[in-house]
Amino acid sequence: MIATESRSTKRGFPLLPLAIHVPLCVDLDGSLIKSDTLWEGLWLAFRAHPLQCLWACCSLVVSRAGFKRRIAGLASSNPRLLPYREEVLALLSDEANAGRPLILATAADELVARGVAQHLQLFSHVVASDGSVNCKGTRKLEAIKKLTTDFVYLGDCAADLPIWKESIGAIVIGTDPAVLKALAQSGIKVFGRFPQEGRSLSRIGRCIRVHQWPKNLLVFLPIFLGHRVRDAGAWKYALLTLFAFCLTASFTYVWNDLLDLEADRQHFEKRRRPFASGDLSIRTGLLLLLGLGFSGLLVTSLMPVPAQLWIAAYLVMGFLYSFHLKTRLLADVVSLAILYAIRVMAGGAATGIVISPWTIAFCLFLFYSLALVKRFGELRTLPEQHSVPGRRGYRKQDLPVIAALGTASGILSVVVFALYISSPEVRGHYRAPAYLWLACPVILYWFGRIWILANRGDVAEDPLIFSLKDKASYLAGACIALIWLAASVLAAD
Numbered sequence: 001m002i003a004t005e006s007r008s009t010k011r012g013f014p015l016l017p018l019a020i021h022v023p024l025c026v027d028l029d030g031s032l033i034k035s036d037t038l039w040e041g042l043w044l045a046f047r048a049h050p051l052q053c054l055w056a057c058c059s060l061v062v063s064r065a066g067f068k069r070r071i072a073g074l075a076s077s078n079p080r081l082l083p084y085r086e087e088v089l090a091l092l093s094d095e096a097n098a099g100r101p102l103i104l105a106t107a108a109d110e111l112v113a114r115g116v117a118q119h120l121q122l123f124s125h126v127v128a129s130d131g132s133v134n135c136k137g138t139r140k141l142e143a144i145k146k147l148t149t150d151f152v153y154l155g156d157c158a159a160d161l162p163i164w165k166e167s168i169g170a171i172v173i174g175t176d177p178a179v180l181k182a183l184a185q186s187g188i189k190v191f192g193r194f195p196q197e198g199r200s201l202s203r204i205g206r207c208i209r210v211h212q213w214p215k216n217l218l219v220f221l222p223i224f225l226g227h228r229v230r231d232a233g234a235w236k237y238a239l240l241t242l243f244a245f246c247l248t249a250s251f252t253y254v255w256n257d258l259l260d261l262e263a264d265r266q267h268f269e270k271r272r273r274p275f276a277s278g279d280l281s282i283r284t285g286l287l288l289l290l291g292l293g294f295s296g297l298l299v300t301s302l303m304p305v306p307a308q309l310w311i312a313a314y315l316v317m318g319f320l321y322s323f324h325l326k327t328r329l330l331a332d333v334v335s336l337a338i339l340y341a342i343r344v345m346a347g348g349a350a351t352g353i354v355i356s357p358w359t360i361a362f363c364l365f366l367f368y369s370l371a372l373v374k375r376f377g378e379l380r381t382l383p384e385q386h387s388v389p390g391r392r393g394y395r396k397q398d399l400p401v402i403a404a405l406g407t408a409s410g411i412l413s414v415v416v417f418a419l420y421i422s423s424p425e426v427r428g429h430y431r432a433p434a435y436l437w438l439a440c441p442v443i444l445y446w447f448g449r450i451w452i453l454a455n456r457g458d459v460a461e462d463p464l465i466f467s468l469k470d471k472a473s474y475l476a477g478a479c480i481a482l483i484w485l486a487a488s489v490l491a492a493d
Helices: 037-048 050-061 064-074 086-098 110-120 138-145 158-165 177-185 201-207 210-225 232-259 261-265 282-300 305-323 331-351 357-380 396-422 424-428 433-456 463-467 471-489
Strands: 024-026 102-109 125-129 152-155 169-173 190-194
Touching (some): 024 086, 037 050, 037 064, 037 102, 037 282, 050 064, 064 102, 064 125, 086 102, 086 190, 102 110, 110 125, 138 158, 152 158, 169 177, 201 210, 201 232, 210 232, 210 463, 232 261, 232 305, 232 331, 282 305, 305 331, 331 357, 357 396, 357 433, 357 463, 396 424, 396 433, 424 433, 433 463, 433 471, 463 471
Parallel strands (some): 102 125, 152 169, 169 190
């Protein structure tokens, strides 16, 4: 915070250089908290009571204050879990301890505002919308003036300018040039300013999980298994499938994060996700859903119908996973294995390459093991005080069983691969299939190493994403590629 000369507090924030009886009025949405309680309440209400929420939206035509009251009556965020600005809370705590009256002045509904005030135990009065009057701008100013004539106001946007103009000083959240210019032209003393982080592309990238997109490269696997590497048409449709999966997967990631909003805020690590932390708003999330959904449909429409059906299957499975399956013991990892396998099936459908039963069996065992690695890593790195993760069906004492199931499934995938090498079918695809036996020890090495690292707590993320940062995984991949090339090109002795 940048402020005029004043007494310093032990937390490093300056106290206001004013008589202690002058109240500090504090805005809620975007100021005290990073997010917007109306949008959060609207999303939570839609999830819990969709029909009643839609009916409540109709009241927006008649009265905005009435609309806020109806939404607050249906659902509102838990005040304990809201993404508060820690630096603002520190300032308010110091001012309250010094004896300055604090007033929570917000356009949010009174039910929401009083919940926040009760949780924080800092405010002497609450000014908020009451179901008939929307307490914003000049209406908020009128309500404040009924309590006090002199006050300092802490806010964040142009709607607060009428209040700032009647105050004896301002504390500004953010660096909006229009707001700062208007304050300077009005001659309003700015006691301090808290910087507000914008909606950077990096946050949107984290939200749509660009780092997860490499998993969609599985759509190219059928091209290599089907020996169609020189087929330009196959690559064209595989690329379309890749784009479609990137957009569709990001759609499900955004949806999942919005759905898990409050659960993520209670998680020791997931609370840093963009929506949970308030770095991205619910409104931005809904716009992302619209943009990703429309783009995904557009790209999918250019693909063959069988591939479109697999994309649709992925979307349906993704919704089932988000709503229900992710909370069920082992059903979640089976679902993840299927979601991985669907990528391979879609790649085959898009390129016209038939996926053999051997490939399907290998993929299911392989991806089931990797999904269990992911769950194992999450549980392994969970602090002791969080022995039961939110919205999961696992406990820390399940770690040995998960490891046993995962390693067994990984070994079974190698067994399937070995049986495939021994089958008559392989001779029609490879000139020297005996070389494929060399891949078995490489795969066994990679699986064993992943599981040992997970047991050490070194794999706390998706194992495929971990592999993209792991030199040994690149070496194993290069060995597999050379073995495949040798089996495909070299003539048998």
